[in-house]
Amino acid sequence: MSTLKRVPTDFAVLGGTPAFDHPLPVGQLYFPSxxxxxxxxxxxxxxxxxxxxxxxxxxxxxxxxxxxxxxxxxxxxxxxxxxxxxxxxxxxxxxxxxxxxxxxxxxxxxxxxxxxxxxxxxxxxxxxxxxxxxxxxxxxxxxxxxxxxxxxxxxxxxxxxxxxxxxxxxxxxxxxxxxxxxxxxxxxxxxxxxxxxxxxxxxxxxxxxxxxxxxxxxxxxxxxxxxxxxxxxxxxxxxxxxxxxxxxxxxxxxxxxNLDDLPANVANNARLHTAYTEGLAGIDGIRVVAPTGADESTYPYLVAEVDETTFGMSRDALVGLLAAENVIARRYFRPGVHRLPPYRDDPRNVALHLPTTEHLARTLVQLPIGALVDLGSVERICTLVGAAHRLSGHLVAREAA
Ligand SMILES: Cc1ncc(COP(=O)(O)O)c(C=O)c1O
Missing domain, CATH: 3.40.640.10 (Type I PLP-dependent aspartate aminotransferase-like (Major domain))
Structure with a gap:
């Protein structure tokens, strides 16, 4: 298990040791005792x-x-x-x-x-x-x-x-x-x-x-x-x-x-959400999107938007890189539902262009948050994302080779 990624070959996609021993999934995944x-x-x-x-x-x-x-x-x-x-x-x-x-x-x-x-x-x-x-x-x-x-x-x-x-x-x-x-x-x-x-x-x-x-x-x-x-x-x-x-x-x-434990689980989510927001804040090209329209959220998801040009690699490349490190990030929702069966074949949807849905489907990533995640894991994930950005030029070139 290794979080420090100083050179491209430290990343698991290029043969390095994964940052996590076990897959860390997205989802609340609450288990009572x-x-x-x-x-x-x-x-x-x-x-x-x-x-x-x-x-x-x-x-x-x-x-x-x-x-x-x-x-x-x-x-x-x-x-x-x-x-x-x-x-x-x-x-x-x-x-x-x-x-x-x-x-x-x-x-x-x-x-x-x-x-x-x-x-x-x-x-x-x-x-x-x-x-x-x-x-x-x-x-x-x-x-x-x-x-x-x-x-x-x-x-x-x-x-x-x-x-x-x-x-x-x-x-x-x-x-x-x-x-x-x-x-x-x-x-x-x-x-x-x-x-x-x-x-x-x-x-x-x-x-x-x-x-x-x-x-x-x-x-x-x-x-x-x-x-x-x-x-x-x-x-x-x-x-x-x-x-x-x-x-x-x-x-x-x-x-x-779970209802008995809900306040503690929500407090855990809120703590993790803040840690991600702070941990990713200094990395160009990735931005945490906070839940909106609520007095107070329960923070069930950690949603971030990846700007490929500034970050240095696409959202999909980042998801692939994290998966090799056992961080099972997700791409919700991809594609927009109008591009999924049975709707995509409907003549009314074939020509339908929903620019924001299509943009979000290309750029959003969900990172692990919930009962199986702790502050130490968030810190390691943010370090990984920072290293991916720093070494993005080499990583993209090595993967393409
Ligand atoms: C927005 C939304 N609607 C509906 C559902 C379906 O919920 P269920 O899995 O309980 O059928 C989900 C499940 O992920 C969802 O995210």
Missing amino acids: WERYEEAMRGIFERGWFTNHGPLAQELERRFAELADVRNAITVTNATLGLVMGAKALGLTGRVVVPSFTFVATAQAMTWAGLEVVFADVDRETHQLTPATLAPVLDDDVSAVLAVNLWGGTCGPDALEELCAERGVTLFFDSAHGTGVSVGGRPLGGRGALEVFSFHATKTLSATEGGCVCTDDDELASRLRNIRSSYGAGAPVAVEVTGNGRFSEAQAAIALL
């Missing part, structure tokens, strides 16, 4: 109640509703399914706008719900959908907008709500990254018609897999609960079709433990 997990699982075994809205799922819904300051929190198998169920429960038809700069599931969930996806660009500074980037595609054929609250920041939901209300269009939110984030003194959860959170292992609140649909509309919540269980939820609310979006007790057990 084995003792606490064992105790939670023992309770499940003793009750003999594994799924079908058991006591732990019910407790998580109560506690998440409190955290998000919302009347209804409906746990689901994952956020992708939550988005499909949300669109169905809202009775949406026709066209829905989504930002192209998002995880592919945002758009694909709408396709599964039988909707036609229209792509909008995002803001250059915040990476979020804004009224200015939404307006050009908000024509009379659009029935809904699915906005995304990215990176532990927000898209400024109040301004979007105003625009969509003016245009008579349903607004709902993919808040997969948004657990614990607040804006305007209110947590995410009760904006728009509904908000969907992800409890994937890489997210701020992990259930290993999972998600939650939040809404202040009790009738909509009853429809969602009915859709969630193919047995029906008992509530006599007519829905077009039911499914299986159930959330197991094992998922709920992990999420509840």
Whole structure:
């Protein structure tokens, strides 16, 4: 293991020793202590109640509703399914706008719900959908907008709500990254018609897999609960079709433990985020992009923008170099969803040019942050990035040779 890279051949891509012994991944990747997990699982075994809205799922819904300051929190198998169920429960038809700069599931969930996806660009500074980037595609054929609250920041939901209300269009939110984030003194959860959170292992609140649909509309919540269980939820609310979006007790057990540890995990993220911001500040051509539009972020991602000309190597070359050092950086989101199947082959998207999405897809990198990362690792990663910049001319030339 070696962090000091004085000459190009010290880098693992050119035969040197990797800076880290084990791969350091991107993602929150929270693990409770084995003792606490064992105790939670023992309770499940003793009750003999594994799924079908058991006591732990019910407790998580109560506690998440409190955290998000919302009347209804409906746990689901994952956020992708939550988005499909949300669109169905809202009775949406026709066209829905989504930002192209998002995880592919945002758009694909709408396709599964039988909707036609229209792509909008995002803001250059915040990476979020804004009224200015939404307006050009908000024509009379659009029935809904699915906005995304990215990176532990927000898209400024109040301004979007105003625009969509003016245009008579349903607004709902993919808040997969948004657990614990607040804006305007209110947590995410009760904006728009509904908000969907992800409890994937890489997210701020992990259930290993999972998600939650939040809404202040009790009738909509009853429809969602009915859709969630193919047995029906008992509530006599007519829905077009039911499914299986159930959330197991094992998922709920992990999420509840994580909820207990959330303040400590967020504080750890904030510390690491500050360390990266300071550690990368003096390196030309790489800039940390802080989450925007939030009173206080949970810092679930460390997002940096690489300017190839000034940094001396492309974002992709840096990711390759870091991977050899066992730093598993990511390129989210690449490419923009309008350039992914099945959307890229649609004649309307072939000619679609979304300059900011395409720019961000080329230049952004996510560095490891979360429960598996400590300050020492951040320091070593920043040193590596600095050395990559300093030796970039030699590294690029040697790799090309
Ligand atoms: C913006 C966004 N939306 C939706 C999802 C899908 O979440 P899940 O994996 O819980 O289905 C993700 C997951 O990474 C995401 O980043």
